[in-house]
Amino acid sequence: MSFLKFEDIDKSFGESNVISKFSLEVEKGKFIVLLGPSGCGKSTLLRMIAGLEKIDNGKILLENNLLNDLLPSKRQIAMVFQSYALYPHMNVFENISFGLMNEKIKKDKIKEKVIEAAKILKIKELLDRKPKELSGGQRQRVAIGRAITRNPKLFLFDEPLSNLDAALRSEMRVEISKLHKKLKSNIIYVTHDQVEAMTLADKIVIMNKGNIEQFGTPEDIYNDPKNVFVAEFIGNPKMNIIKIKKEDIVNKNNLNLFNKIIKFENSNFDEDIYIGIRPEDISLENKSEIAVKITIELIENLGSEKIIYTHLNGTEIRIKSTKNIKDKNITIYLPRNKLYLFDSKKNRIKT
Ligand SMILES: Nc1ncnc2c1ncn2[C@@H]1O[C@H](COP(=O)(O)OP(=O)(O)O)[C@@H](O)[C@H]1O
Ligand SMILES: [Mg+2]
Incomplete structure (x- = not known):
């Protein structure tokens, strides 16, 4: 009862x-x-x-x-x-x-x-x-x-x-x-x-x-x-959600970041999808399969940690880090097991 x-x-x-x-x-x-x-x-x-x-x-x-x-x-x-x-x-x-x-x-x-x-x-x-x-x-x-x-x-x-x-x-x-x-x-x-x-x-x-x-x-x-x-x-700053258009996925010649991600996920998508990653799950140090070069647009210093702002595929991205950053151009790493995929209706796709 x-x-x-x-x-x-x-x-x-x-x-x-x-x-x-x-x-x-x-x-x-x-x-x-x-x-x-x-x-x-x-x-x-x-x-x-x-x-x-x-x-x-x-x-x-x-x-x-x-x-x-x-x-x-x-x-x-x-x-x-x-x-x-x-x-x-x-x-x-x-x-x-x-x-x-x-x-x-x-x-x-x-x-x-x-x-x-x-x-x-x-x-x-x-x-x-x-x-x-x-x-x-x-x-x-x-x-x-x-x-x-x-x-x-x-x-x-x-x-x-x-x-x-x-x-x-x-x-x-x-x-x-x-x-x-x-x-x-x-x-x-x-x-x-x-x-x-x-x-x-x-x-x-x-x-x-x-x-x-x-x-x-x-x-x-x-x-x-x-x-x-x-x-x-849930989560602060909130999870980064990046929309990937269907055209970008089917174009196999376009070996951009997102095709890489999709390839890793080993799935075929015939609709727009969303990729999610939490700011605290993006790393500046721990190298993983998906590496992206970015230009930092803004750093918010919260004392114990920093929030870095940049754009990926036209979407503003937030990265949480405790590292001291001197360069404007850096490489970030997205661990595969920390990626979330969502379908065109924004429901989770379990991979
Ligand atoms: N007594 C009421 N008369 C008319 N509308 C109401 C009344 N109480 C709440 N609402 C409406 O119902 C919705 C839910 O309100 P509420 O339960 O107070 O939301 P929450 O607590 O999640 O902020 C709101 O759109 C609010 O304007
Ligand atoms: Mg209330």
């Missing part, structure tokens, strides 16, 4: 269809990240799980219980939003305990739960402060604390770190990951940030226009993308 199951979920707002035939099964105890561009329906899906949005068609089951018509308060689900949603006139203690106050739980028990959550989140010394006396990261901890005290079956996070600055974001990312390991909780976490997805998730759902492009572990998704959309969405 799966822990959480979506069966053919449809959702439209007026005429516009946002989610269509969304089906997914999630195991217990997993950290699941919904990753996709802004507007692809992530929040809508989360809100349907929480009961804040009506489901048009299909079923959502939590431990085999149908959620569709259950009141939000009966679902045993806690949601943490990007906007924290704290009450400005209440102190941290009151904000964390807010959900419990409504559940007629004894005062001593509430205090115990709040202190336990505050300890886990390292905000015990802040319990008397008002939200305006807290930093963004501390506010987000309070919002998470409120969710923890409710001891839900399922935590939903909607872009909880988007309002934080970069340093705090990576710190909170680690905290949330530790929290998951400690509480062994079930989490559905929404983000458009691929780094958050890669670092936090047991499994990632890559979404595009209300559909699932791929569902798998971060390793699966990085190493074995099903199509160009997924390949480009």
